[in-house]
Amino acid sequence: MSPVALEVDGLTHRYGVRPVLDDVSFEVAAGEVVAIVGPSGAGKTTLFRAVTQLVRADAGRVVLGGRELSALAGGELRQARRDIGLIFQQFNLVRRLSALDNVVAGRLAELPTWRVLVRRPGPTVRAEALECLSRVGLADHAGSRADRLSGGQQQRVAIARALAQRTRVVLADEPVSSLDPESSASVLAALASVARAEGIAVLCNLHQVDLISGFADRVIGLRDGRVVVDVETAAFTDDHRALVYRPAPVGALR
Numbered sequence: 001m002s003p004v005a006l007e008v009d010g011l012t013h014r015y016g017v018r019p020v021l022d023d024v025s026f027e028v029a030a031g032e033v034v035a036i037v038g039p040s041g042a043g044k045t046t047l048f049r050a051v052t053q054l055v056r057a058d059a060g061r062v063v064l065g066g067r068e069l070s071a072l073a074g075g076e077l078r079q080a081r082r083d084i085g086l087i088f089q090q091f092n093l094v095r096r097l098s099a100l101d102n103v104v105a106g107r108l109a110e111l112p113t114w115r116v117l118v119r120r121p122g123p124t125v126r127a128e129a130l131e132c133l134s135r136v137g138l139a140d141h142a143g144s145r146a147d148r149l150s151g152g153q154q155q156r157v158a159i160a161r162a163l164a165q166r167t168r169v170v171l172a173d174e175p176v177s178s179l180d181p182e183s184s185a186s187v188l189a190a191l192a193s194v195a196r197a198e199g200i201a202v203l204c205n206l207h208q209v210d211l212i213s214g215f216a217d218r219v220i221g222l223r224d225g226r227v228v229v230d231v232e233t234a235a236f237t238d239d240h241r242a243l244v245y246r247p248a249p250v251g252a253l254r
Protein backbone atom coordinates (compact mmCIF):
# COMPACT_ATOMS: atom_id res chain seq x y z
CA MET A 1 0.00 0.00 0.00
CA SER A 2 1.43 3.42 -0.95
CA PRO A 3 1.98 5.94 1.82
CA VAL A 4 -0.71 8.52 2.49
CA ALA A 5 0.09 11.76 0.67
CA LEU A 6 -2.87 13.84 1.80
CA GLU A 7 -5.20 13.45 4.73
CA VAL A 8 -8.35 15.52 5.16
CA ASP A 9 -9.96 14.97 8.51
CA GLY A 10 -13.31 16.35 9.63
CA LEU A 11 -13.11 19.46 7.45
CA THR A 12 -16.07 21.69 8.19
CA HIS A 13 -16.74 25.20 6.92
CA ARG A 14 -19.67 27.58 6.88
CA TYR A 15 -20.43 30.67 4.88
CA GLY A 16 -22.92 32.38 7.17
CA VAL A 17 -25.09 29.65 8.69
CA ARG A 18 -24.92 27.26 5.75
CA PRO A 19 -22.33 24.50 5.98
CA VAL A 20 -20.42 24.32 2.70
CA LEU A 21 -18.10 21.58 3.92
CA ASP A 22 -19.65 19.24 6.45
CA ASP A 23 -17.25 16.88 8.23
CA VAL A 24 -15.34 15.93 5.07
CA SER A 25 -12.76 13.19 5.65
CA PHE A 26 -10.66 11.10 3.28
CA GLU A 27 -7.10 10.06 2.56
CA VAL A 28 -5.30 9.98 -0.76
CA ALA A 29 -2.30 7.71 -1.28
CA ALA A 30 0.81 8.65 -3.24
CA GLY A 31 0.15 7.91 -6.93
CA GLU A 32 -3.60 7.62 -6.40
CA VAL A 33 -5.93 9.50 -8.73
CA VAL A 34 -9.23 10.56 -7.19
CA ALA A 35 -12.12 12.17 -9.07
CA ILE A 36 -14.37 14.46 -7.06
CA VAL A 37 -17.86 14.82 -8.45
CA GLY A 38 -20.91 16.67 -7.29
CA PRO A 39 -23.53 19.14 -8.45
CA SER A 40 -22.78 22.83 -8.78
CA GLY A 41 -22.47 24.34 -5.30
CA ALA A 42 -21.64 21.00 -3.63
CA GLY A 43 -18.42 22.47 -2.22
CA LYS A 44 -15.79 21.02 -4.58
CA THR A 45 -13.86 24.24 -5.16
CA THR A 46 -14.22 25.22 -1.50
CA LEU A 47 -12.72 21.86 -0.55
CA PHE A 48 -9.65 22.65 -2.67
CA ARG A 49 -9.40 26.14 -1.20
CA ALA A 50 -9.58 24.61 2.27
CA VAL A 51 -6.88 22.06 1.42
CA THR A 52 -4.51 24.83 0.30
CA GLN A 53 -5.58 26.95 3.30
CA LEU A 54 -6.77 29.81 1.07
CA VAL A 55 -9.93 29.19 3.06
CA ARG A 56 -9.28 28.46 6.71
CA ALA A 57 -11.90 25.88 7.61
CA ASP A 58 -13.86 26.32 10.83
CA ALA A 59 -12.85 22.83 11.96
CA GLY A 60 -10.83 19.85 10.82
CA ARG A 61 -7.29 19.12 9.74
CA VAL A 62 -5.36 18.93 6.49
CA VAL A 63 -2.17 16.87 6.66
CA LEU A 64 0.19 16.91 3.68
CA GLY A 65 3.09 14.49 3.69
CA GLY A 66 2.93 14.26 7.48
CA ARG A 67 2.75 18.04 8.07
CA GLU A 68 -0.43 19.60 9.37
CA LEU A 69 -1.04 22.47 6.94
CA SER A 70 -4.01 23.68 8.92
CA ALA A 71 -1.67 24.39 11.86
CA LEU A 72 0.82 26.45 9.81
CA ALA A 73 0.92 30.15 8.97
CA GLY A 74 3.18 32.70 7.30
CA GLY A 75 6.44 31.51 5.76
CA GLU A 76 5.99 27.95 6.99
CA LEU A 77 2.62 27.70 5.27
CA ARG A 78 3.99 29.22 2.04
CA GLN A 79 6.81 26.69 2.09
CA ALA A 80 4.47 23.75 2.73
CA ARG A 81 2.09 24.91 -0.02
CA ARG A 82 4.83 24.40 -2.58
CA ASP A 83 4.08 20.71 -2.22
CA ILE A 84 0.72 21.29 -3.92
CA GLY A 85 0.45 21.78 -7.67
CA LEU A 86 -2.67 23.50 -8.98
CA ILE A 87 -4.36 23.08 -12.34
CA PHE A 88 -7.34 25.24 -13.15
CA GLN A 89 -10.18 25.33 -15.63
CA GLN A 90 -8.47 28.24 -17.36
CA PHE A 91 -4.95 27.26 -18.19
CA ASN A 92 -3.24 30.21 -16.51
CA LEU A 93 -0.23 30.11 -18.79
CA VAL A 94 1.84 33.14 -19.63
CA ARG A 95 0.53 33.61 -23.14
CA ARG A 96 3.55 35.15 -24.79
CA LEU A 97 6.03 32.62 -23.35
CA SER A 98 6.89 29.33 -25.00
CA ALA A 99 5.48 26.09 -23.66
CA LEU A 100 8.94 25.25 -22.31
CA ASP A 101 9.34 28.58 -20.48
CA ASN A 102 5.92 28.14 -18.90
CA VAL A 103 7.05 24.79 -17.52
CA VAL A 104 10.36 26.26 -16.36
CA ALA A 105 8.35 28.90 -14.50
CA GLY A 106 6.64 26.05 -12.63
CA ARG A 107 9.97 24.46 -11.76
CA LEU A 108 11.09 27.75 -10.29
CA ALA A 109 7.75 28.45 -8.72
CA GLU A 110 9.25 30.40 -5.90
CA LEU A 111 10.45 33.09 -8.33
CA PRO A 112 8.33 35.60 -10.21
CA THR A 113 8.19 34.95 -13.96
CA TRP A 114 10.44 37.89 -14.90
CA ARG A 115 13.15 36.51 -12.61
CA VAL A 116 12.83 33.17 -14.34
CA LEU A 117 13.55 34.90 -17.62
CA VAL A 118 16.26 37.20 -16.35
CA ARG A 119 18.06 34.40 -14.56
CA ARG A 120 18.15 32.22 -17.67
CA PRO A 121 17.72 28.93 -15.85
CA GLY A 122 20.54 26.48 -16.48
CA PRO A 123 20.52 23.48 -18.80
CA THR A 124 19.45 21.04 -16.07
CA VAL A 125 16.28 22.97 -15.31
CA ARG A 126 15.46 23.31 -19.01
CA ALA A 127 16.14 19.61 -19.59
CA GLU A 128 13.84 18.70 -16.71
CA ALA A 129 11.15 21.00 -18.05
CA LEU A 130 11.47 19.40 -21.49
CA GLU A 131 11.17 15.98 -19.88
CA CYS A 132 7.91 17.11 -18.22
CA LEU A 133 6.60 18.29 -21.60
CA SER A 134 7.50 14.90 -23.11
CA ARG A 135 5.54 13.16 -20.36
CA VAL A 136 2.39 14.89 -21.60
CA GLY A 137 3.25 14.32 -25.27
CA LEU A 138 4.28 17.87 -26.09
CA ALA A 139 8.04 17.74 -26.59
CA ASP A 140 7.55 18.78 -30.22
CA HIS A 141 5.80 21.97 -29.13
CA ALA A 142 8.33 23.10 -26.54
CA GLY A 143 9.18 26.23 -28.50
CA SER A 144 5.62 27.20 -29.43
CA ARG A 145 4.10 30.25 -27.82
CA ALA A 146 1.48 29.23 -25.29
CA ASP A 147 -1.25 31.26 -26.98
CA ARG A 148 -0.70 29.45 -30.30
CA LEU A 149 -1.49 26.05 -28.78
CA SER A 150 -4.92 24.44 -28.76
CA GLY A 151 -6.90 24.31 -25.52
CA GLY A 152 -5.98 20.68 -24.96
CA GLN A 153 -2.31 21.38 -25.61
CA GLN A 154 -2.37 24.37 -23.25
CA GLN A 155 -3.88 22.24 -20.53
CA ARG A 156 -1.13 19.66 -21.08
CA VAL A 157 1.42 22.44 -20.60
CA ALA A 158 -0.34 23.33 -17.35
CA ILE A 159 -0.03 19.69 -16.26
CA ALA A 160 3.65 19.65 -17.23
CA ARG A 161 4.13 22.85 -15.23
CA ALA A 162 2.52 21.28 -12.15
CA LEU A 163 4.72 18.21 -12.64
CA ALA A 164 7.83 20.34 -12.91
CA GLN A 165 7.05 21.74 -9.50
CA ARG A 166 7.70 18.22 -8.22
CA THR A 167 4.84 18.38 -5.79
CA ARG A 168 3.43 15.61 -3.66
CA VAL A 169 -0.16 16.48 -4.52
CA VAL A 170 -1.90 17.99 -7.54
CA LEU A 171 -5.33 19.58 -7.24
CA ALA A 172 -7.11 20.05 -10.56
CA ASP A 173 -10.33 22.08 -10.50
CA GLU A 174 -12.38 21.19 -13.56
CA PRO A 175 -9.29 21.02 -15.73
CA VAL A 176 -11.10 19.87 -18.87
CA SER A 177 -14.40 21.69 -18.73
CA SER A 178 -13.45 23.94 -21.64
CA LEU A 179 -12.21 21.07 -23.84
CA ASP A 180 -14.02 18.80 -26.27
CA PRO A 181 -14.71 15.25 -25.03
CA GLU A 182 -11.84 13.67 -26.94
CA SER A 183 -9.18 16.12 -25.75
CA SER A 184 -10.69 15.91 -22.26
CA ALA A 185 -10.18 12.17 -22.10
CA SER A 186 -6.62 12.36 -23.39
CA VAL A 187 -5.63 15.25 -21.09
CA LEU A 188 -7.01 13.34 -18.07
CA ALA A 189 -5.22 10.18 -19.18
CA ALA A 190 -1.94 12.12 -19.43
CA LEU A 191 -2.49 13.54 -15.94
CA ALA A 192 -3.24 10.11 -14.47
CA SER A 193 -0.33 8.37 -16.11
CA VAL A 194 2.28 10.87 -14.92
CA ALA A 195 0.73 10.92 -11.45
CA ARG A 196 1.02 7.14 -11.16
CA ALA A 197 4.54 7.08 -12.57
CA GLU A 198 5.74 9.85 -10.23
CA GLY A 199 3.75 8.83 -7.15
CA ILE A 200 1.83 12.12 -7.11
CA ALA A 201 -1.59 12.11 -5.46
CA VAL A 202 -4.21 13.74 -7.70
CA LEU A 203 -7.57 15.17 -6.73
CA CYS A 204 -9.57 16.21 -9.76
CA ASN A 205 -12.94 18.00 -9.71
CA LEU A 206 -15.07 16.99 -12.64
CA HIS A 207 -18.51 17.74 -13.96
CA GLN A 208 -18.37 15.05 -16.63
CA VAL A 209 -19.01 11.82 -14.73
CA ASP A 210 -18.63 9.88 -17.98
CA LEU A 211 -14.92 10.67 -18.02
CA ILE A 212 -14.16 9.09 -14.64
CA SER A 213 -13.77 5.50 -15.67
CA GLY A 214 -10.95 6.27 -18.09
CA PHE A 215 -8.60 7.77 -15.55
CA ALA A 216 -9.55 7.78 -11.86
CA ASP A 217 -8.83 5.03 -9.32
CA ARG A 218 -11.47 6.28 -6.95
CA VAL A 219 -14.52 8.52 -6.88
CA ILE A 220 -15.58 10.80 -4.08
CA GLY A 221 -19.08 12.24 -4.41
CA LEU A 222 -19.90 15.47 -2.61
CA ARG A 223 -23.40 16.76 -2.06
CA ASP A 224 -24.26 19.76 0.09
CA GLY A 225 -20.74 19.68 1.46
CA ARG A 226 -20.90 16.06 2.58
CA VAL A 227 -19.12 13.01 1.27
CA VAL A 228 -21.98 10.78 0.12
CA VAL A 229 -19.93 8.38 -2.00
CA ASP A 230 -16.35 7.16 -1.65
CA VAL A 231 -15.71 4.09 -3.81
CA GLU A 232 -13.26 2.59 -6.26
CA THR A 233 -14.06 3.72 -9.78
CA ALA A 234 -14.93 0.18 -10.91
CA ALA A 235 -17.57 0.04 -8.16
CA PHE A 236 -19.20 3.38 -9.06
CA THR A 237 -22.74 2.56 -10.16
CA ASP A 238 -25.81 4.44 -11.34
CA ASP A 239 -27.04 4.27 -7.74
CA HIS A 240 -23.95 6.15 -6.60
CA ARG A 241 -24.47 8.65 -9.38
CA ALA A 242 -28.07 9.18 -8.31
CA LEU A 243 -26.99 9.60 -4.70
CA VAL A 244 -24.65 12.40 -5.70
CA TYR A 245 -26.92 14.20 -8.16
CA ARG A 246 -30.46 13.44 -6.98
CA PRO A 247 -31.80 16.10 -4.61
CA ALA A 248 -33.55 13.74 -2.12
CA PRO A 249 -31.67 13.27 1.16
CA VAL A 250 -30.42 9.72 1.65
CA GLY A 251 -27.72 7.96 3.64
CA ALA A 252 -24.16 7.52 2.44
CA LEU A 253 -23.07 4.56 0.32
CA ARG A 254 -19.51 3.45 0.83
Ligand SMILES: Nc1ncnc2c1ncn2[C@@H]1O[C@H](COP(=O)(O)OP(=O)(O)OP(=O)(O)O)[C@@H](O)[C@H]1O
Pocket: 015, 020, 038, 039, 040, 041, 042, 043, 044, 045, 046, 047
Ligand atom coordinates in the same frame (compact mmCIF):
# COMPACT_ATOMS: atom_id res chain seq x y z
N1 LIG B 1 -16.57 33.28 -0.69
C1 LIG B 1 -17.79 32.79 -0.53
N2 LIG B 1 -18.72 33.42 0.22
C2 LIG B 1 -19.94 32.91 0.42
N3 LIG B 1 -20.37 31.74 -0.12
C3 LIG B 1 -19.52 31.08 -0.89
C4 LIG B 1 -18.18 31.56 -1.15
N4 LIG B 1 -17.56 30.65 -1.95
C5 LIG B 1 -18.45 29.68 -2.20
N5 LIG B 1 -19.62 29.93 -1.56
C6 LIG B 1 -20.80 29.06 -1.59
O1 LIG B 1 -20.39 27.77 -1.17
C7 LIG B 1 -21.07 26.78 -1.91
C8 LIG B 1 -20.07 25.84 -2.55
O2 LIG B 1 -19.36 26.55 -3.54
P1 LIG B 1 -18.21 25.86 -4.41
O3 LIG B 1 -17.68 26.88 -5.31
O4 LIG B 1 -17.28 25.17 -3.50
O5 LIG B 1 -19.05 24.77 -5.22
P2 LIG B 1 -18.59 23.79 -6.40
O6 LIG B 1 -18.96 22.43 -5.99
O7 LIG B 1 -17.17 24.07 -6.74
O8 LIG B 1 -19.55 24.27 -7.57
P3 LIG B 1 -19.26 24.33 -9.17
O9 LIG B 1 -19.43 22.92 -9.65
O10 LIG B 1 -20.34 25.22 -9.68
O11 LIG B 1 -17.89 24.88 -9.39
C9 LIG B 1 -21.96 27.50 -2.91
O12 LIG B 1 -23.25 27.56 -2.39
C10 LIG B 1 -21.34 28.87 -2.98
O13 LIG B 1 -22.31 29.84 -3.28
Ligand SMILES: [Mg+2]
Pocket: 044, 045, 046
Ligand atom coordinates in the same frame (compact mmCIF):
# COMPACT_ATOMS: atom_id res chain seq x y z
MG1 LIG C 1 -16.18 24.76 -8.44
